[in-house]
Amino acid sequence: xISTRELTKDFVVSRTETVHAVRGISxxxxxxxxxxxxxxxxxxxxxTLRMLTTLIAPTSGTAKVAGYDVAAEPGQVRRQIGYVxxxxxxxxxxRVSDELxxxxxxxxxxxxxxxxRAEELxxxxxxxxxxxxKVSELSGGQRRRLDVxxxxxxxxGLLFLDEPSTGLDPQNRANLWDHILRxxxxxxMTIVLTTHYLDEADSMAxxxxxxxxxxxxxxxxxxxLKAKLAGDLLQLTIAPGNLQELARLADKLPGAKDLVAExxxxxxxxxxxxxALPELITAAQHAGVPxxxxxxxxxxxxxxxxxxxxxxxxxxxxxxxxxx
Amino acid sequence: xxxxxxxxxxxxxxxAGRRSxxxxxxxxxxxxxxxxLRDPFSLLFxxxxxxxxxxxxxxxxxxxxxxxxxxxxxxxxxxxILVMTTLFGTSATGANLLFEFxxxxxxxxxxxxxxxxxxxxxxxxxxxxxxxxxxxIVIAVMVPFGFDLHLDGALLGLALLAVFxxxxxxFSYALAIAVRKQDWMFWVVQQTFLFPLMILSGMLLxxxxxxxxxxxxxxxNPLSYLVDAERALFSGDVxxxxxxxxxxxxxxxxxxxxxVGIRTMLRSAT
Numbered sequence: 001x002i003s004t005r006e007l008t009k010d011f012v013v014s015r016t017e018t019v020h021a022v023r024g025i026s027x028x029x030x031x032x033x034x035x036x037x038x039x040x041x042x043x044x045x046x047x048t049l050r051m052l053t054t055l056i057a058p059t060s061g062t063a064k065v066a067g068y069d070v071a072a073e074p075g076q077v078r079r080q081i082g083y084v085x086x087x088x089x090x091x092x093x094x095r096v097s098d099e100l101x102x103x104x105x106x107x108x109x110x111x112x113x114x115x116x117r118a119e120e121l122x123x124x125x126x127x128x129x130x131x132x133x134k135v136s137e138l139s140g141g142q143r144r145r146l147d148v149x150x151x152x153x154x155x156x157g158l159l160f161l162d163e164p165s166t167g168l169d170p171q172n173r174a175n176l177w178d179h180i181l182r183x184x185x186x187x188x189m190t191i192v193l194t195t196h197y198l199d200e201a202d203s204m205a206x207x208x209x210x211x212x213x214x215x216x217x218x219x220x221x222x223x224x225l226k227a228k229l230a231g232d233l234l235q236l237t238i239a240p241g242n243l244q245e246l247a248r249l250a251d252k253l254p255g256a257k258d259l260v261a262e263x264x265x266x267x268x269x270x271x272x273x274x275x276a277l278p279e280l281i282t283a284a285q286h287a288g289v290p291x292x293x294x295x296x297x298x299x300x301x302x303x304x305x306x307x308x309x310x311x312x313x314x315x316x317x318x319x320x321x322x323x324x
Numbered sequence: 325x326x327x328x329x330x331x332x333x334x335x336x337x338x339x340a341g342r343r344s345x346x347x348x349x350x351x352x353x354x355x356x357x358x359x360x361l362r363d364p365f366s367l368l369f370x371x372x373x374x375x376x377x378x379x380x381x382x383x384x385x386x387x388x389x390x391x392x393x394x395x396x397x398x399x400x401x402x403x404x405i406l407v408m409t410t411l412f413g414t415s416a417t418g419a420n421l422l423f424e425f426x427x428x429x430x431x432x433x434x435x436x437x438x439x440x441x442x443x444x445x446x447x448x449x450x451x452x453x454x455x456x457x458x459x460x461i462v463i464a465v466m467v468p469f470g471f472d473l474h475l476d477g478a479l480l481g482l483a484l485l486a487v488f489x490x491x492x493x494x495f496s497y498a499l500a501i502a503v504r505k506q507d508w509m510f511w512v513v514q515q516t517f518l519f520p521l522m523i524l525s526g527m528l529l530x531x532x533x534x535x536x537x538x539x540x541x542x543x544x545n546p547l548s549y550l551v552d553a554e555r556a557l558f559s560g561d562v563x564x565x566x567x568x569x570x571x572x573x574x575x576x577x578x579x580x581x582x583x584v585g586i587r588t589m590l591r592s593a594t
Contacts (some may be wrong), residue, residue: 053435056593075343075437083435085426093359102355105437150432
């Protein structure tokens with residue numbers, strides 16, 4: 001569905017300063033995938049999306065989207081894809097139904113079909129009561145649903161969502177995602193989205209592409225990324241006894257790293273926490289070390305990012321300035 | 325409760341995408357007109373200024389030089405007010421596009437298969453609708469006050485205004501695109517051009533009594549020719565040289581405006 005090779009984008013800020021927003025991204029997305037592009041602000045997520053959607057021309061490299069080259073055949077690409085940008089797609093002075101209807105006409109539907117299509121989408125995105133409202137009168141969540149509806153008017157096989165739920169409260173986010181996932185099922189869409197919400201990438205996407213400083217630094221399922229790049233965190237405390245012995249045993253667990261032994265507590269990252277924990281407790285009993293409490297923490301994608309870059313995703317936001 | 329019937333419409337098929345510039349332009353223009361049609365009272369916004377000039381400046385003009393103006397003060401001033409309405413309305417229209425740049429609506433249009441030129445031309449063509457609507461209101465208000473209506477000249481005058489308005493609107497959109505990253509620049513540039521153009525066109529006061537340099541400057545102002553042509557047309561003087569010059573000025577404005585506008589629109593994807 002998408003295939004990019006060494007895609008780059010430079011922004012010339014001034015004679016002496018060029019921002020390398022995207023530095024050679026090669027990415028393949030198969031039909032039907034739901035891919036989240038995750039990274040801090042300024043990582044190049046949006047710039048990449050804008051190149052894939054023909055909004056900006058790549059500086060170098062190639063990208064094929066839905067079978068067409070973005071530089072050579074932008075018109076064909078535009079016909080195939082749906083796009084929900086960071087802003088509001090519907091004009092603020094327009095009426096909800098007018099914009100949906102107009103969007104259908106833009107994609108070549110005749111009047112009747114466009115009207116019917118607008119009706120369907122209003123119904124399925126729970127916007128029916130708002131059809132005659134002006135867009136500027138809608139709430140944030142309503143506007144976002146309208147944006148998604150606009151992106152779906154021509155039932156695209158590939159939908160791009162640029163930070164779809166930014167600025168929405170948790171309830172509206174969940175609601176929006178319900179709609180997106182249902183639509184995906186309905187149209188067997190491929191979805192590529194950018195986000196800086198870790199939990200969103202974690203729970204929604206089947207594949208997470210981590211981007212930092214314009215490069216892909218990791219690309220896998222969220223579970224695999226966590227297992228490979230972060231590992232589960234074991235935390236044990238002991239009743240007075242030999243902490244060093246417990247530390248020695250913990251260090252022998254598969255994939256053990258980041259071992260810290262302090263006071264009456266050790267923490268250690270391991271590849272497979274649920275399997276390692278009973279193993280460690282049994283070994284400790286054999287060695288005569290009394291374990292008092294034990295916990296497994298599954299890692300978050302932030303742990304993954306921290307491991308990859310040495311920075312937390314939350315702190316990394318200020319490092320990139322252009323091309324957020 | 326939401327059910328989604330898989331729609332009977334043909335979607336995403338390649339043949340659904342045959343495009344023509346004409347159709348695309350029509351789509352963009354229709355979209356631009358919808359808010360005006362849904363809320364015709366919005367036309368009044370652009371009319372406050374011209375109506376104030378008519379009501380407060382007109383009587384002053386009548387008092388100070390009513391006798392010296394051909395055909396009376398309204399015959400001289402009303403055509404100029406129509407040009408003023410056009411000037412203020414269409415030169416500010418880029419602000420709408422600027423707003424859609426900020427909200428994301430323009431970006432959404434850019435991702436559709438609409439031809440890039442149509443995004444400019446459709447918007448520019450729409451300009452004639454509000455300006456004609458406003459012109460008709462101004463004329464209707466002024467006829468009872470003794471403004472003499474020559475229908476043939478008036479219709480030609482409105483057509484001339486429409487052509488000029490489309491051109492000026494294009495420039496306004498081009499400006500909006502050019503300054504989209506520093507939006508406050510839009511009003512700086514617009515105001516910087518607006519008032520010199522207005523005053524140096526002889527719209528409010530005749531330039532014949534002004535200093536030489538102003539009269540020379542007015543010769544380089546396309547708006548002077550437009551104002552002269554409108555005055556001729558609205559006095560029923562359809563076949564005068566002034567009208568010819570007016571059309572020339574309007575046609576050059578529209579040709580340049582559309583060229584600059586389309587090029588700016590095409591280049592805006594960087």
